Amino acid sequence: MSAAKGCGMSKLKFTLRLPKGSNSPIVLAAGGADGDGNGQIETEKEVEAFKHTAEQGVWVREQEVDAPTQGMLFAVTFTVGAGVPWRLTIDESGGKVLFEGASITVFPTETVSFFL
Amino acid sequence: VRAAVALLVAAGLALPGVASGEDGQGDSLTVLPWSTASLVVSSKDTRAVLQLSDMTDCGLRWTGSVSAPLDSDSRVAAFTNNRELGSGFKATLQIGWDRDAKILAAQAKWVHEVEALVTALTAMPIYAANGRLARFATANKLPSQGDSAVWSWLQKRWTSSHATEGTLSELKESDAATIAAATEAACDGSVAEPPGCLLGQWFTVQEERSKTYPKLLKKIEEMPKDLILPDALLDESKKLSKAELPQLVADHLGEISAYLATLQKEDATARLGAAMVTRPARAHAGHVLLGDVAFSVDTKSVYGGDLSTEATKTIAYDLVLGVDYSYLPTVAGLSVNFRGGMERSRESGAEEVERCETIDSDDPAVSGKDCTDVLFRSGAQPDAETTGYARGAITYQLHGKLNDGEVLPGVELRGGIDGLFGTRVGNGRLSLFATPLKDDTAGRFGLAIDASYAIDRGPMESGTRWTITSLVFVGASFKDLLGKP
16 A cells, blocks of 8 residues: 555656766766655665666665655755766655656766655 | 794703704794794794784885793793804894785775775765755755756856956856855855855865875776785786776776775784685685795713713804795685705714713712713814705695684695705604684694604614604783783
């Protein structure tokens, strides 16, 4: 059951895709959502590193959140090099897409922060 | 540099009158030297030791010591006597190279530096963590693509406001510092959080990251060739190309850092002389190459030829030059050591005998004698001779986590031949030992059986060729007892 209805925990899945690969010898990605709903993304549980998957150019992390996901603040920062196309999606358990954004990095490190 | 004072206190089996040309570690185990400050009770020798030892991050290892026998009556060890080296004085120096120590130190330093840069790049900017960036995007109807969108928005704003200013019509990254300085002033802490304040912080972060990122790239280029990785990552690393290794390291920085910390802790324990440097589960074997120099001198009063004459001063000495190589296989706790070298020595040739003087008596039915143990030599002092030695040892020490309160048991088997090119003697020793750890102190106690076999002997010599003796040792090393200069 969705936490958006205020009925317990739900799981978010963050997926960072670099369709054309990175422009950096290593890719760093970390972040998460304001899982406790206190207006800050600051705890170790909320800010966690993404893990590289077996699929080339895909980094993911999963997060269990207590607060309602609707309108929840999230922030993700990733270092992939400048001029790199990226796509960030945030799914709720059940497959519902809560956020999707894509662009091309201007700086080597990009930060995306918005509300679900 | 660590300084050490060691006391070797013992019973009975010392070798009076004979200069000992043993290697610098003859008091204990082959690959576990007493280091830092030690108190050792051994049944083989009785001496006080002043020792200095150190192992630098560039791989240089050295141990130097001077020692002198402890007088059983005065409990004083005299290093010098009347401006001469004291009887039984011994000095040793081991100096050499520890390949693993150098690799470990270099990688640990590299990993820590990479960690710091990664932390800086993955740290969440406060304006993102507290939602200010999200609110800014909402207020300005940005499509929420983060920095890319903010930059695009700024460029449009800048272009429209500076359209008539020629070269300034386009916002460039090089303008970031100027804009950051100008907009930072707008941060007044108000609840309204004016965009200027946000943009000032935003530019500052981008500028810092722009400086940090090239440092990370440079650091990655400096990645050590011989990566020291935990077991689980070793197999994975073998499947990857060289270009893919940095990502593996980045993905597992925390694990690698923790693993290196364990190895460094082991190194520290090894420096305390409590555990071997084995670095369990290494990708490659370890190598430690040292040079040995040992010098000992012994001055004794010896009766030559006739016990009724005055005893004369006899000097025996021993000088050893050799090499010491330790091979550290990938099997945790196992070490194989080889030593070889040349020895120039001159022995006193004296043996301990009981010398008695008859006490006069007027009554022929009563007689007495006053006896003392003295050193006696029937002929002239033997000439100095040059011989060689070759020794090998295999040691196994069960490794724990090297925490306080742990006891690390071990066993060592060593064998070798002394007196090469001369009178050869085969030697062997089996030692069982245990090392309790407590804070910066490492204890050690053990039991050993020594066996020697006279390979060569003169035609007139008879009796068994075998000599079996036992040895017990108890001791402790104290880290930095004398402080670090």
